[in-house]
Amino acid sequence: MPSLYNIVIWVGTLVILVSFIIALRLVRKKNCPLYLKNFYLYPLLILIISVNTVLSFSLNLYSLSIQMTIQNILLIADFIFWGVFFFRLLRQKIKILQFLFILCLTITILLRFINGFDKAGFEIYAITNFGKALFCLFYYIELFKTKPKLILKNEPAFWIVSGLFFYSCVSLPFYAIYEFIHARFPISISKNLFSLTNIAIILMHILFIKAYLCQIRQHKAL
Amino acid sequence: MSDTSTQSIIVFVILSTVLILLLITFISIIIYRYQQKQNAYFKDVETLKKEHESAMLQSQLEIQEQTFQNISREIHDNIGQKLTLAKLHLNTLSFSNIEQTASQVNDSVNMISEAINDLSDISHSMNSENILNNGLIKGLEFEVAQLTKSGLYNISLTVTGNTLFLDTQKELVVFRIVQEALNNIIKHANASIIKIELHYSASTLSLKISDNGTGFDQTMGNGSGLINMKKRTEMLAGQITINSELNAGTTISINIPLL
Numbered sequence: 001m002p003s004l005y006n007i008v009i010w011v012g013t014l015v016i017l018v019s020f021i022i023a024l025r026l027v028r029k030k031n032c033p034l035y036l037k038n039f040y041l042y043p044l045l046i047l048i049i050s051v052n053t054v055l056s057f058s059l060n061l062y063s064l065s066i067q068m069t070i071q072n073i074l075l076i077a078d079f080i081f082w083g084v085f086f087f088r089l090l091r092q093k094i095k096i097l098q099f100l101f102i103l104c105l106t107i108t109i110l111l112r113f114i115n116g117f118d119k120a121g122f123e124i125y126a127i128t129n130f131g132k133a134l135f136c137l138f139y140y141i142e143l144f145k146t147k148p149k150l151i152l153k154n155e156p157a158f159w160i161v162s163g164l165f166f167y168s169c170v171s172l173p174f175y176a177i178y179e180f181i182h183a184r185f186p187i188s189i190s191k192n193l194f195s196l197t198n199i200a201i202i203l204m205h206i207l208f209i210k211a212y213l214c215q216i217r218q219h220k221a222l
Numbered sequence: 223m224s225d226t227s228t229q230s231i232i233v234f235v236i237l238s239t240v241l242i243l244l245l246i247t248f249i250s251i252i253i254y255r256y257q258q259k260q261n262a263y264f265k266d267v268e269t270l271k272k273e274h275e276s277a278m279l280q281s282q283l284e285i286q287e288q289t290f291q292n293i294s295r296e297i298h299d300n301i302g303q304k305l306t307l308a309k310l311h312l313n314t315l316s317f318s319n320i321e322q323t324a325s326q327v328n329d330s331v332n333m334i335s336e337a338i339n340d341l342s343d344i345s346h347s348m349n350s351e352n353i354l355n356n357g358l359i360k361g362l363e364f365e366v367a368q369l370t371k372s373g374l375y376n377i378s379l380t381v382t383g384n385t386l387f388l389d390t391q392k393e394l395v396v397f398r399i400v401q402e403a404l405n406n407i408i409k410h411a412n413a414s415i416i417k418i419e420l421h422y423s424a425s426t427l428s429l430k431i432s433d434n435g436t437g438f439d440q441t442m443g444n445g446s447g448l449i450n451m452k453k454r455t456e457m458l459a460g461q462i463t464i465n466s467e468l469n470a471g472t473t474i475s476i477n478i479p480l481l
Contacts, residue, residue, distance in 0.1 A: 004230065004231060004234055140252070143256065144255070144256070144259065147263060148256060148259045148260040148263045149260075149263075150256075152252070152253050152256050152257075153253065158252075162245075162248070162249050162252065166244075166245050166248060170241060170244075188230065189230075192230050192233070192234055195234060196234070196237055196238065196241065199238045199241055200241060203241065203242065203245055
């Protein structure tokens, strides 16, 4: 019988695949906001990370060091993706945003060079998720500071940022204390705890799907 | 399945449910707070809109009242006097002196003709059909022609930019502003040169009316004519600037947004 950890990974991969397919529909949509137009790249990135994990962990097709190298590079790409996303989305405090982005990116890359690209790098998750959570806070601040003319339920950016913020906040403590959990608790417990972060990823992608559907419905209504 | 595994799944399910509930609560709170802010914002906008409409209505009523007063004064001071004088002449006709009688009748006829002309002028200047049918520029050209005919003023009208027909009500209000300005010049400025400049740009209609008259002291406050012009400009969401100095003429600049 497959473990809970593996079931969550498989379900997660399926949800991300659906998210990727729906996101692809937005590429050719006219009047689609720029931040959403190329959004399919994100589920694609996560899909590759997920497939990379499945191929290495579940199917043992290649070594852990190769899997880690690919994963670390993709995680840096993931952070760059979100940086670009928020630069396109936000209109205020761009300078602070740029500074935070460069700071988090530099720390992440430096730590990878120090610890090695082929090693598990949970601090990457912690730092990049912290950065992403801050970006999301900037979005919420801007949302409440500008004239409230939007209908949030139909606003793709709101659903995307909410999904990302939720995932970042939930997963941040797990990644931050990974070494502690790994050292003190049996592997089954740490695996189950990390399954929760995968649940957060699934929820995040469900919100992304909601965001794409807002945009698609708006176009159909037009 | 072992007890540990079952417990682990139960804990996982509980924690997952907590996560989902947290997410739903978080999103609900954000949407609720935003909607609260949105409701307050729309309420403010609605209040401002109502206040603006009320102010506009008040302005329109004041302008209308002022217009009625002007007509009343014009009839009483000018036409009324001429007709009274004509009546006096006709009442005192003495048929014993034919030459004097003929002269009195001629004077009366002239006065009645002048009164008819004055009435016609008032009627024409009050009638908005000319503007509605022919547009602002034709209306202004007519006003300029009327003043030129009097021989008292060297008056010019310059139109630049890509001319376009505005909303007829808007054109009428602009026309009334120019009329008010010209009336002020005729009544108070003692000017000999009047310039009207109209410039159409992509987003603004600029209007400039200047004269070489006596000017006035701006610190002494504005008369009803200037107040009317200001109110009319506000009705069009425009901006008005008045520059005047004693014995150095007056320039009135108005910018009206077209978009």
